[in-house]
Amino acid sequence: MIDPLAEVVTLLQPGARFSKLVFGASPWRISRSDAGQPFYCVVLEGGCRMAIDSHDPFEVLSGDFVLIPAAYGVAMSSLEVPPPGVEMPAPTPLGNNEFRIGAADNPIDSRMMVGHCSFGSPDAALLVSLLPQYVHVRGEHRLATLVQLVREESREQRPAREVVLSRLLEVLLIEALRSAAGTNASPGLVRGLADGRLAAAIRGMHEHPTRAWTVAQLAKEAALSRSTFFERFSRAVGVAPMEYLLGWRMALAKDLLRRNEGRVAEIAQRVGYSSASTFSVAFTRHVGRPPAQYAREQQAVLSGE
CATH class of the missing domain: 1.10.10.60 (Homeodomain-like)
Known part of the structure; x- marks a missing residue:
């Protein structure tokens, strides 16, 4: 039997291009603008609030995975939302693609892996139009297992760490796209197949x-x-x-x-x-x-x- 999602994903040629580990010390807030690039976030510990483009904010908790096939505006904050108008310090680079956000004297209460994936197809824009605007996956055993592997790998400085993380994130990306029935997805192929x-x-x-x-x-x-x-x-x-x-x-x-x-x-x-x-x-x-x-x-x- 033909698998429509597999066909689209195969043509897309997904891969994990760049990732960084972010440590959050509440309260914090950060926003970014991307020219339609694929963006993902894996919450390893704690949680955050996320708002994608014009969508309402939602909570992303430990073990959750969010994939945005074409991100233009992403705003993230701690679960304890900072008061409006209060200026937030810029992320502090820690080396090895690791960053800290929030006040330096506050305890770290969240860990996230965020970054860009890549779609190798030159027709990515056309194929992305068949996908949801975003996919938020929670409570999927297979994804939880993959997130646990990412969590463990991100903590250790083992040989070939970046290669292993890249491969794990590629599998996470594909697994998230095909987790149709249990996925909180915006309109798109995933919801249609559910x-x-x-x-x-x-x-x-x-x-x-x-x-x-x-x-x-x-x-x-x-x-x-x-x-x-x-x-x-x-x-x-x-x-x-x-x-x-x-x-x-x-x-x-x-x-x-x-x-x-x-x-x-x-x-x-x-x-x-x-x-x-x-x-x-x-x-x-x-x-x-x-x-x-x-x-x-x-x-x-x-x-x-």
Whole structure:
């Protein structure tokens, strides 16, 4: 059976690029702006409050994992929120990618590992649009085990410590994305797959992207009325069913074009278009340039020109 989330994650090529260990001494507050970079936070001890872009703040406690596939604004504070208007000291570097936040004379009451992961796919922005805006995982045994390994590894100065941490964080990232049913996720693929009815329709789109799907046919896959399916899908996934299908077809097309897997007409058929011209119009509108031009540019990048 096709696994839609596995397909998206595989195309994304996730990895752990940078991490730092942060020691918090309450009260503290810090904010950062990222130009759409993937951001994650693992709480090893204690907890914090986090606000992502325009979302309401929420608590992140020991053992929790938060993944933001495309972060633009992240504000974090201690669970004991500092009074408004009080200036907070800048983070103090301790060496070895370790930092302390909060007053120097206050006891440390939280430990977090935060950082950026990377998505190796040149089409990351398109694929990220299929994912939730953020994933907050709590109470997952497998993730708790991985967090415990990260906690232990971060405390020890063992040989190859950074390599091991990097690999553990890669697994954490993938595990968080696939922890659908137990995840507090914003609208996106994860929430769609957590709904058994919607999951059937999503799997259908991934298994048969060439099928001339209609909303009525997808509703039938989900065993729902057309109107109920459309409303439920849009609310859970964050986009309308046909918009999701278009995004997935374009992701597949870009991957095929980048790998030079056939002529434009052949790729058009493989992603559900009856003619090269119809596909070219849709691709150009969605990607911003014709498929042939996109393929040439990607081949030039791969060959180092």
